[in-house]
Amino acid sequence: MTVRAAFVYRTDIHSPHCWAETLEEGRLRLAATLGDAVETSAHENVGEDAEGQRLIAGLAEDGADLVFLGSKGYQPFVLEIADSYPGTRFDICQGMRLAPNVSSFREAVEEVAYVSGMLAGGMTRTGLVGVPIATGHEVVYLNAFALGIRAVNPEARIHTRTVGSWMAPEREMAAVHELADLGCDVIGGALTENDPVVLTAAERGCHTTVRNSDRRHLAPDHVLVGNLVDWTPHLVRSVRAVADGTWEPGWRYYHAGDGVVFNTEAAAFVPEHVARPAAEAAELIRRGALDLWRGPIRNNRGEEVVPEGLGLADMLTGVEPLPGLTPLETFLPTDAFDWLLDTYLGEPFVRPPRTDMRIKTG
Template identity: 30%
Template sequence: MTLNRRTMLKAGAAAAAAIPLFGSKAFAQEEPLKVGFVLIGTVNDNGWNFGHSEGAKYMKAELGDAVAEPTIVENVPEGPDCERVLRELAQSGHKLIFATSFGYGDYVIKVAQQFPDVRFEHATGYQRSENVGTYNARFYEGRAVCGTVAGHLSQTGKAGYIGSFPIPEVVMGVNAFVLAARKVNPDFTITPVYISTWNDPAREADAARAMIDQGIDIVAQHTDGPAALQVVEERGAVGGFGQGADMSAFAPNAQLTSIIDNWGPHYVLAAQAVIDGTWESKDVWPGLKEGEVEIGPYGPKVPEDVIAAAEAVKNGQIDGSMHIFTGPINDHTGTERVAAGVTLTDAELLSMDWYVEGVIPPA
C-alpha cells in the first residue's frame, strides 16, 4: 500500500544521539507483521525511492503471509512531517518502520523513545538506541567502478558531480569517483555542485547544463532522479551514471552504467528477525560483495576494454584485493592524508569531511 504524505496524515491516529546498543530483542509476532516505509520522494522517481519501494515488494514476495502488505508513505520531507508520519505508523500497529532519508535521524530517535515495542531502522543514519538500528550500502564501491569508466572515456578529463548535501556519504562518493578516475588519467578532475535537496529535477537539470557549458563531459550524481542524465543525453556529452537504479530508459546513449541499490535482502532479514523475536539494534553496511550494491549494464558507448577495466575494479572490491581508500592519498591541497599501504577505517570513512586530490571544491 502506497500513501502520499497528506493521505497518511489524515489516516493516522490522533534526542540527542543515542549510543549503539546491542542485544535488544523484539517479541515474536503472532499476526502478520505490519511494516512501514517512509520515503522522501515518490516511488516512481526511478532512483533512490524506487529502490526502496522495490525492496519492500521483494520483502513481501519472500515472506508472504508472514507480513502484511507494506505501507509506503511518499513525499515526507526531512522535518516535523517526518515525526508525525513515524508516530502515526507506530500508532497504527506497524512494528517495523524503515526511515529512508538521512535527515530523518533526529525524528526517528524521538519517536522511538515513545514506542519502545516498535523497531525502527534508519537508512544512511548514525544514531542508534535500543529499538533503533541503522543500515546503509557501500555506494562508494560503485563510485569507484563509475570513476574507472569516466577516466577511460572522458575527452576533457573533467567530470561534474551533482550532490545533495556535503555530508560524509556524498563526499565519500566524490572522492571514490575521482580516485578511481585518476588511476587511469592522473590529471582527471571533478567538480562537485550541491543543490541542497535530494530530488529536484529542475535544479539537477540546470546543474548538468552548467557543467556541460563549462567543458565537463562526464556528469555523475548523488541525487535521486534521471533529470541530469536526460540533459547529458540531449546535449551529447560523453555520458553519466544512473543513481540508485538503472536509468537507461531515460538516457539510453548517455548512461554509461549505473549503481543499483538492492535493499530487498536487508528488508527480508530485518522483518524475519522481528517476526522471530531476534531483532537487534546494530549498524549494517554491505556493498558489492553482499549484493546490496550492484553495477548495472554498460551502455553502448563503453567499449569492451573499458568494461574489462571496470569489472576488474568491481571484482577487486568483492574479493578484497583492492580498496579505493588505500593510500597514498593526498587531499585537494596536496597534503598527504593517508600513508602508503594504509586503508581508511569505516569510522574514518563515515566521518569524511575532506576532498582528495583532483577535486575542485565548491566556491
C-alpha cells in the same frame, strides 16, 4: 506470526529522484519472498517535520512491528517516538544514532562509485568530468568516484557545481549546463540519481554514470553504467528477526559481497578496453580484494592524507569502531571525512558542518 512492516519515503516512490524507488523495490521483493509472514505498507511524501512525526508515531500507535525509514532526516524525532513505543522497531537508512529499538542500515556507496569513476575516466575525451554536488555531505561517493577516475586516467580532472539540495531540478539542470560549458563530457557524482541531471547531460551530448538506479532507458546512448541497491537481504533478515524474537539494534553496513550494492554491466557502446578493467575491479571489490583507499592520496588543499604504501584504514588508529563495524566503516560517514581528492578543481573543499547528525551510540 505476521510481521507488520511499514515503509516511509520522503518523496513519491516513482519521482524523478529515485532514492525512494530503491527501498520500494525492496519492499515488493520482501513481500514476494515472505508471503503471508509479512504485511507491508508504503507511505510516500512524508516530510521531515511535525506532520511527518505525527504520521510515523501513528504507524507505531496502529501496531506496526517494524518501520523502515528511507531518510536520515527523520532521525531527530524518531528517537523520541521510539522511546514512547518500545514495541515498535525503527530502522533508518543511513541513520546516525541508535536506541534500544532504533537501528541503522547503509550501503557501501564507495564500491559502486569507484567502478563508475573508472568508466567515466575511461570515456572522457576532454579529460574533464563534471560533478554537480548536492550538499557537500556526499564526500564518500565523490572521493571514491574520483579514485576510480584516477585509476585509469590520472591526468583527468573534475569540475564541480554545488546545487545546495538533493531535490532542486532547475538548479540541477543549470549545474549540468555550466559543467558542459566548461568542457566536461562526462557527468557523474551522487546527484545523477535524479532524472533531470541524466536528461540534461544527454541533451548536452555528455555521458553519465547513474547512482541508485539503471536509467539507461532515459538516455540509452549516453548512460555508461548504473549503481544499483537491492535492500531485500536486509529487509528479509530484519523481518525474520522480529518474527523469531532475535531482532536487535545495530549498525548494518552492506558491501558488494553482500549482494546489496552492485553496478550494472557497462553500456554496450563502451569499448572493451574501458569496460573490462571496470568489470575486473568490480569483481575484486565483490571479493573484498581491492583496497579503494590505497595511497598515495592528496586532497585538494594540497595535503597528503594517505602516504604511498598505506591505506586510509591505516590512518585511523585513533578511531574507536562502532559495534559491528570496522574503523573505516565507522569513519567514512562522519564529518571527520572532510576532504576531497586533488582530482577536484576549484577552491579547497570545506565540508558543511552537520554537528546534529554525528554518529553516536546513545
